[in-house]
Amino acid sequence: xxxxxxxxxxxxxxxxxxxxxxxxxxxxxxxxxxxxxxxxxxxxxxxxxxxxxxxxxxxxxxxxxxxxxxxxxxxxxxxxxxxxxxxxxxxxxxxxxxxxxxxxxxxxxxxxxxxxxxxxxxxxxxxxxxxxxxxxxxxxxxxxxxxxxxxxxxxxxxxxxxxxxxxxxxxxxxxxxxxxxxxxxxxxxxxxxxxxxxxxxxxxxxxxxxxxxxxxxxxxxxxxxxxxxxxxxxxxxxxxxxxxxxxxxxxx
Amino acid sequence: xxxxxxxxxxxxxxxxxxxxxxxxxxxxxxxxxxxxxxxxxxxxxxxxxxxxxxxxxxxxxxxxxxxxxxxxxxxxxxxxxxxxxxxxxxxxxxxxxxxxxxxxxxxxxxxxxxxxxxxxxxxxxxxxxxxxxxxxxxxxxxxxxxxxxxxxxxxxxxxxxxxxxxxxxxxxxxxxxxxxxxxxxxxxxxxxxxxxxxxxxxxxxxxxxxxxxxxxxxxxxxxxxxxxxxxxxxxxxxxxxxxxxxxxxxxxxxxxxxxxxxxxxxxxxxxxxxxxxxxxxxxxxxxxxxxxxxxxxxxxxxxxxxxxxxxxxx
Ligand SMILES: Nc1ncnc2c1ncn2[C@@H]1O[C@H](COP(=O)(O)OP(=O)(O)OP(=O)(O)O)[C@@H](O)[C@H]1O
Ligand SMILES: [Mg+2]
Numbered sequence: 001x002x003x004x005x006x007x008x009x010x011x012x013x014x015x016x017x018x019x020x021x022x023x024x025x026x027x028x029x030x031x032x033x034x035x036x037x038x039x040x041x042x043x044x045x046x047x048x049x050x051x052x053x054x055x056x057x058x059x060x061x062x063x064x065x066x067x068x069x070x071x072x073x074x075x076x077x078x079x080x081x082x083x084x085x086x087x088x089x090x091x092x093x094x095x096x097x098x099x100x101x102x103x104x105x106x107x108x109x110x111x112x113x114x115x116x117x118x119x120x121x122x123x124x125x126x127x128x129x130x131x132x133x134x135x136x137x138x139x140x141x142x143x144x145x146x147x148x149x150x151x152x153x154x155x156x157x158x159x160x161x162x163x164x165x166x167x168x169x170x171x172x173x174x175x176x177x178x179x180x181x182x183x184x185x186x187x188x189x190x191x192x193x194x195x196x197x198x199x200x201x202x203x204x205x206x207x208x209x210x211x212x213x214x215x216x217x218x219x220x221x222x223x224x225x226x227x228x229x230x231x232x233x234x235x236x237x238x239x240x241x242x243x244x245x246x247x248x249x250x251x252x
Numbered sequence: 253x254x255x256x257x258x259x260x261x262x263x264x265x266x267x268x269x270x271x272x273x274x275x276x277x278x279x280x281x282x283x284x285x286x287x288x289x290x291x292x293x294x295x296x297x298x299x300x301x302x303x304x305x306x307x308x309x310x311x312x313x314x315x316x317x318x319x320x321x322x323x324x325x326x327x328x329x330x331x332x333x334x335x336x337x338x339x340x341x342x343x344x345x346x347x348x349x350x351x352x353x354x355x356x357x358x359x360x361x362x363x364x365x366x367x368x369x370x371x372x373x374x375x376x377x378x379x380x381x382x383x384x385x386x387x388x389x390x391x392x393x394x395x396x397x398x399x400x401x402x403x404x405x406x407x408x409x410x411x412x413x414x415x416x417x418x419x420x421x422x423x424x425x426x427x428x429x430x431x432x433x434x435x436x437x438x439x440x441x442x443x444x445x446x447x448x449x450x451x452x453x454x455x456x457x458x459x460x461x462x463x464x465x466x467x468x469x470x471x472x473x474x475x476x477x478x479x480x481x482x483x484x485x486x487x488x489x490x491x492x493x494x495x496x497x498x499x500x501x502x503x504x505x506x507x508x509x510x511x512x513x514x515x516x517x518x519x520x521x522x523x524x525x526x527x528x529x530x531x532x533x534x535x536x537x538x539x540x541x542x543x544x545x546x547x548x549x550x551x552x553x554x555x556x557x558x559x560x561x562x563x564x565x566x
Binding site for chain 1: 421424425427428429430431432433435436439440442443444445446447448449450451457461
């Protein structure tokens with residue numbers, strides 16, 4: 001079953017076609033990779049799927065439902081979670097407060113609950129804190145719950161961003177270059193974390209520059225170049241695809 | 253740490269009794285009222301990170317609502333006050349829905365224009381507001397049961413009561429999921445949206461609360477002074493309030509209150525200097541932004557952090 005489908009999806013910035021009529025689908029439960037040279041349109045493709053940017057044309061289906069016209073927070077609530085290429089966190093807040101914001105979509109308490117400290121608020125806060133503790137423990141940050149996000153190491157920040165994305169139990173997780181800026185050993189840790197996420201039933205779509213990470217993790221790969229999909233297939237197929245070799249090696 | 257609010261409250265209860273005359277008592281009362289307004293500005297600016305310059309427009313709406321309801325329709329202070337707050341909430345929601353489509357500097361400029369328009373409407377709609385002449389004979393708060401609010405002392409305690417409620421309400425809000433959502437919007441809108449936060453709704457909520465608190469302060473101001481002119485809704489008032497918040501510390505709970513008392517108190521002391529006052533404040537503001545961008549509360553916070561890390565190096 002397909003969890004995400006893009007039909008003729010396009011995004012233009014002025015005259016530049018950053019994503020150009022891409023047809024692609026992601027199978028439920030899989031780990032899928034998107035690769036391509038710098039500026040190929042990978043992040044823009046993520047921004048279209050997560051509705052951070054409106055598409056210029058084409059359609060996006062999530063779980064069979066047309067989400068092309070929804071706002072970013074609406075698709076998030078349907079179960080689409082993401083991280084950002086330049087690790088983005090609520091920098092001045094503690095790790096646990098970051099993750100708590102991620103759980104907010106599951107709770108209903110409003111201003112009156114806050115002012116009157118209603119039973120609903122207390123119950124939901126309990127739920128939210130338990131879920132946040134679990135998410136922090138899952139990414140291995142339970143000991144850093146009280147630390148400000150900006151005071152964490154680069155690797156910890158990446159893990160926190162994943163905890164923040166996972167806390168509300170999404171169905172799809174979009175990871176934009178998770179291994180950028182961390183060393184080889186930390187990358188190995190991250191790979192096993194992503195495997196655990198997939199094992200827990202979350203479909204993962206991953207942009208990655210490091211080939212061995214993509215080849216090791218992904219069942220399927222899409223290759224973008226100048227906004228166009230130039231290839232898709234298994235890691236073995238992609239490794240030997242002439243168009244891919246040309247895009248990567250042909251112009252150095 | 254937790255003793256500090258109680259100590260401040262105790263001082264606030266005792267100080268009025270020690271003041272030598274009515275004049276100081278009136279200044280103190282106005283200080284409380286402006287502090288409520290500053291707390292309101294802090295909700296949109298400090299919690300949600302949006303610089304609204306329409307603030308004293310809402311102060312004016314709250315003030316004129318009470319004044320006109322009382323003088324034209326004979327409606328009491330106790331009905332006029334919540335009516336003014338409600339009007340500010342509704343108009344804040346509507347105006348916020350429009351202004352919040354713009355971001356950053358554009359939002360600041362847009363809201364400043366709104367503030368100027370509100371001020372102009374109040375000033376020019378002479379048949380309703382009597383323009384420059386202003387509204388006089390606004391009744392103050394009537395007695396509640398055996399408690400009368402005719403004395404300046406009683407009114408100062410009433411203003412203090414509203415200020416305490418305001419600070420308490422905001423502190424509950426800050427520590428709730430609603431407060432965390434506003435924090436998220438302030439820190440990163442794209443991330444907030446990506447985790448399911450309706451950014452527009454969150455900002456609109458903060459704007460509405462902020463406008464309502466400005467209206468509350470405006471209503472109290474009108475009822476306590478008994479007369480009202482259009483300058484109460486002046487953009488200059490917004491900048492004064494902004495100064496209170498910035499001196500105290502944007503985003504902190506007690507900062508806006510402390511900032512109000514320091515700046516407003518000083519401005520009363522320096523009143524003899526008249527026009528030079530603005531030069532002094534202008535200079536102080538520049539120095540503040542350069543050396544203490546997070547205000548007094550921010551300076552105190554980083555001082556404490558420093559001490560903690562000196563005690564147990566990590
Ligand atoms: N908001 C924007 N406005 C204008 N142009 C943009 C915008 N976002 C991306 N672009 C352009 O679209 C093209 C694709 O950018 P995108 O960030 O999607 O590439 P990418 O494949 O993620 O690259 P990288 O590997 O460097 O992250 C680039 O030419 C980029 O300059
Ligand atoms: Mg990118």
